[in-house]
Amino acid sequence: MINTVDYNLLIGIAEIVGTAVFAITGAIAAQGKRLDIFGVVVLAIVAAVGGGTVRDVILDASPVFWVVNNTSLYVAIVSAIVAFIACRYLSYPRRLMLILDAAGLALFVVLGAEKAHSLGMSP
Known part of the structure; x- marks a missing residue:
């Protein structure tokens, strides 16, 4: 059985x-629209924390997660800047965005269900 410290660490890492995955996906999508770095970072932040914000509003979990702990914002900003630079100078397969998007969805489905369960919501 996994103990509480390991469980919380696993959730935090996920x-x-x-x-990061959704921020990179947002940055890649922004690159396709030829946005500058500010536009890429804004779109990456929206992609990275937008779904969790909607989740917290629906679950009435206030304040929203990124207001309490800004680590998500910092991760999104750094990931967006790294993706912006990498996409300018390196070639990447177009399917990369689809693969990253699927990976991010898989992670956040589990995290959303876990948050709803921890708030006492019924299945």
């Missing part, structure tokens, strides 16, 4: 990885 949140950071999911946030």
Whole structure:
């Protein structure tokens, strides 16, 4: 059986990885629209924390997760800047965005269900 410390660490790592993956997906999508770095970072932040914000509003979990702990914002910003630079100078397969999006969805589905369960919501 997994203890509470390991469980919380696993959830924290999954949140950071999911946030980074969605920020990179948002940055890649922004690159396709030829946005500058500010536009890429804004779109990456919206992609990274937008779904969790909607989840917290629906579950009435206030304040919203990124207001309490800004780690998600920092992860999204750094991931967006790294993706912006990498996409400018490196070629990447177009399917990369689809693969990253699927990975992010898989992580956040589990995290959303876990958050709803921890708030006492019924299935």
